[in-house]
Amino acid sequence: MAKHSFEFKKKVVLEYLNGEGGTPYLSTKYGLGSNSQLRKWINAYKEFGDAGLMHSRKKECYSFDYKLHVVELYLTSEVSYQELAIQEGINNPALICNWVNRFQVAGLDALRSHKKGRRKTLDKTNSKDATQLTKDFTIDTSMEHVRELEDELLKLRIENAFLKELRRLRLEDEAKTRDLLGSSTVSEDNSN
Known part of the structure; x- marks a missing residue:
């Protein structure tokens, strides 16, 4: 689960973009620890909009x-x-x-x-299947x-x-x- 909600992130980023404070000030004000996290949110928001601040629930598979x-x-x-x-x-x-x-x-x-998990085991193999498996191997x-x-x-x-x-x-x-x-x-x- 994400530590900060989308609404919270957007609120802080919009405050920064509206000139209501710099990253050190806003990070301290909202207890973010360091201003690097806020800078990441700002960059993500500038590049991707609202989608950049949302925590993606889908697992992206890259080739x-x-x-x-x-x-x-x-x-x-x-x-x-x-x-x-x-x-x-x-x-x-x-x-x-x-x-x-x-x-x-x-x-x-x-x-x-x-692939994760256990390999499938063959229940019964015919002699034809066994030779075919050997050839494929x-x-x-x-x-x-x-x-x-x-x-x-x-x-x-x-x-x-x-x-x-x-x-x-x-x-x-x-x-x-x-x-x-x-x-x-x-x-x-x-x-x-």
């Missing part, structure tokens, strides 16, 4: 490709979880944080959805191997793009440093 796309965006750009959530229309920035952390720890498989194993290789390739591509961007930024930084040192030596030569 593996979409999760991977969002993780790639976060890792290759310099945006915060909050900004990326607003950009992608996700109401909960912590969800993106969760995806990124799981991806960094366990790789691509962590982003795949896994060998096919699934090779497909699984291909999937693992594709996942590894994708992970390496992401890592490669990240390292290229890091190298580019480092080279830019070195060039700026050289320019600064060059301009300071030129000014010293001119003063003599």
